[in-house]
Amino acid sequence: MTIGGDGPADRVIAILRGSRGERLDAVCDTLLGAGLRYLEVTTNTPGWFGAVRRLAGTGAEVGVGTVRTPAQVDEAARAGARFVVAPGTNALVGARAAELGLAWYPGALSPTEIEHAASLGATAVKVFPARSLGGADYLREVRAPLDDIPLVPTGGVRIDEVAGYLAVGAVAVGLGGQLMGDALSSADPDLGALARRAEQALAAAS
Numbered sequence: 001m002t003i004g005g006d007g008p009a010d011r012v013i014a015i016l017r018g019s020r021g022e023r024l025d026a027v028c029d030t031l032l033g034a035g036l037r038y039l040e041v042t043t044n045t046p047g048w049f050g051a052v053r054r055l056a057g058t059g060a061e062v063g064v065g066t067v068r069t070p071a072q073v074d075e076a077a078r079a080g081a082r083f084v085v086a087p088g089t090n091a092l093v094g095a096r097a098a099e100l101g102l103a104w105y106p107g108a109l110s111p112t113e114i115e116h117a118a119s120l121g122a123t124a125v126k127v128f129p130a131r132s133l134g135g136a137d138y139l140r141e142v143r144a145p146l147d148d149i150p151l152v153p154t155g156g157v158r159i160d161e162v163a164g165y166l167a168v169g170a171v172a173v174g175l176g177g178q179l180m181g182d183a184l185s186s187a188d189p190d191l192g193a194l195a196r197r198a199e200q201a202l203a204a205a206s
């Protein structure tokens, strides 16, 4: 699979970040069952390593988020991740990801930061935080002169905004809290509702 590829599942990265890890496997299975393929489990989610390891090699594109040090890249690789995501652009993280053959999605905000991340070898640049910065309008303007750099707006993205970001040229979007709801903060999350939100996100990316 390639980010920004042909199908809607190539255009949505589900971000799993939560305070509770006991339902992590069930949440991952629910998202995959709904048709999502890109799952990012953040390093500040309890149980992330085991969840990534379980999914590695199943055909899911499983990655690790909030990877801020080369040591965390090593851990992600040990778990079997295929990509790492970060809130910012750390050249050491990018270099380690390249050494280990992992895709790297660093966070960047301004045109200068986006160019810098691309020059360091980003697979795609996560434009973060996308929503509070100006949403799809900001993405359209920043992309006009940078249209050779794949951009993945992330941060506060709502399901009903997915189509708008893709329409102005995002190759994919990162969807965290708006997709996950209470899935990783409640002991008894509504997995049916989670599946419906995942299906809505895929429909919006079609």
Ligand SMILES: O=C(O)C(=O)C[C@H](O)[C@H](O)COP(=O)(O)O
Residues within 6 Å of the ligand: 015, 017, 042, 065, 066, 067, 085, 086, 087, 128, 154, 155, 156, 157, 174, 175, 176, 177, 178
């Ligand atoms: O930490 C990382 O590397 C990430 O990619 C996670 C994202 O920064 C946010 O967690 C976005 O999530 P929402 O704002 O909830 O949609």
